[in-house]
Amino acid sequence: MSSLYVARNPRVAARSLDGEMMIMSGRDSMLFTLNKTATILWQAADGATPLELIVQQKICTEFEVEPGEALRDAETVARDLASHGILQISEEPIVRGDSK
Amino acid sequence: MPPVITEVDQHSLIIEIGGMPVRVNTTDPDFLGILQNRYAGYVTSAANAEIEFDIEMAPPGNADPDALVRVSQRGGRWTLTRGDFRAEWEPAKRRGWIRQTANPYSIDAVLRIVHTLVLAKQGGFLLHSASAIRDGKAFLFAGVSEAGKTTISRLAPSDVTLLTDEISYVRKCDDGYAAFGTPFTGELAKLGENVSAPIAALYLLSKGRENRIERVPAGEAARSLLANLLFFAEDEELVQAAFHAAFEFVSRVPVSRLTFFPDARVWELIR
Numbered sequence: 084m085s086s087l088y089v090a091r092n093p094r095v096a097a098r099s100l101d102g103e104m105m106i107m108s109g110r111d112s113m114l115f116t117l118n119k120t121a122t123i124l125w126q127a128a129d130g131a132t133p134l135e136l137i138v139q140q141k142i143c144t145e146f147e148v149e150p151g152e153a154l155r156d157a158e159t160v161a162r163d164l165a166s167h168g169i170l171q172i173s174e175e176p177i178v179r180g181d182s183k
Numbered sequence: 184m185p186p187v188i189t190e191v192d193q194h195s196l197i198i199e200i201g202g203m204p205v206r207v208n209t210t211d212p213d214f215l216g217i218l219q220n221r222y223a224g225y226v227t228s229a230a231n232a233e234i235e236f237d238i239e240m241a242p243p244g245n246a247d248p249d250a251l252v253r254v255s256q257r258g259g260r261w262t263l264t265r266g267d268f269r270a271e272w273e274p275a276k277r278r279g280w281i282r283q284t285a286n287p288y289s290i291d292a293v294l295r296i297v298h299t300l301v302l303a304k305q306g307g308f309l310l311h312s313a314s315a316i317r318d319g320k321a322f323l324f325a326g327v328s329e330a331g332k333t334t335i336s337r338l339a340p341s342d343v344t345l346l347t348d349e350i351s352y353v354r355k356c357d358d359g360y361a362a363f364g365t366p367f368t369g370e371l372a373k374l375g376e377n378v379s380a381p382i383a384a385l386y387l388l389s390k391g392r393e394n395r396i397e398r399v400p401a402g403e404a405a406r407s408l409l410a411n412l413l414f415f416a417e418d419e420e421l422v423q424a425a426f427h428a429a430f431e432f433v434s435r436v437p438v439s440r441l442t443f444f445p446d447a448r449v450w451e452l453i454r
Binding site for chain 2: 094095096098100101103105107108109110112114116
């Protein structure tokens, strides 16, 4: 199982409007509109559930997609969002309050 | 023996935009005259200013007003810089200083930035939009350069009071939002009237062959509003405040796309 964990960065601003999740990075004021997959990932990113489990339980049940491909896509999305400071990723569970 | 300390005359005026009086002090009477002229209609006799700036004159040089604006905060002190000015402001003390050459454009930029910082804390904002009052209601016309802000302002009939053709001042009120006139002008080069009214609608401008109004989905409305916000601060807390202010606004004020052919008939739709 993938040892990657993801957590929402509490320092970004996020709002859901008519099913669209919009997030603004406080670091560079960039605005992101998440697609459905990224929205599921964002909402499930609690820092405690491994990414692979999120993909199995939340994404593969929602879309007809091969689990390996879904996991690769999810890792790409997670790393992209992390590069903008929107998500935090770690190979260890991310304990809320310890994150910077 | 000449006196060691020479007393210098200080000249002041208060510029009140959006209901927020800002006092500026200068030792240069000629610059004071420039400001009185630049902000005609916004110079008031309010007794108490909410913010006070001392202006220090810099000699003319290689000031670059097109340089990048930097706005950051550390230890409760804001630092504002551009190629043609440097300013500091401490909100807790309500005081600051500006070092600039004797031109009104630098202080204009400082005032805009300070107003965005103050408004962000209060759920308001400055917006790249024209705005006007008709029948006691304010209408905003947002868009990037060339979208038609100045055009629609020029086409306004005589019963319309123009608040600005470039930068609108939006303040959150108990029962919604109000737009205030600003001295921040675009191509029209005409100061807005220093009045305010409740905001009835925000229109996203688009030029076309006919006049029509279409409501836009909430998500698109929020994105468009955010794209047109004036915001400079490198500050996570204020970025979040501005983000949430935009969503609050679109949840309370109707946002539509106004496609218009540039003649006076477009104003038949604005009621």
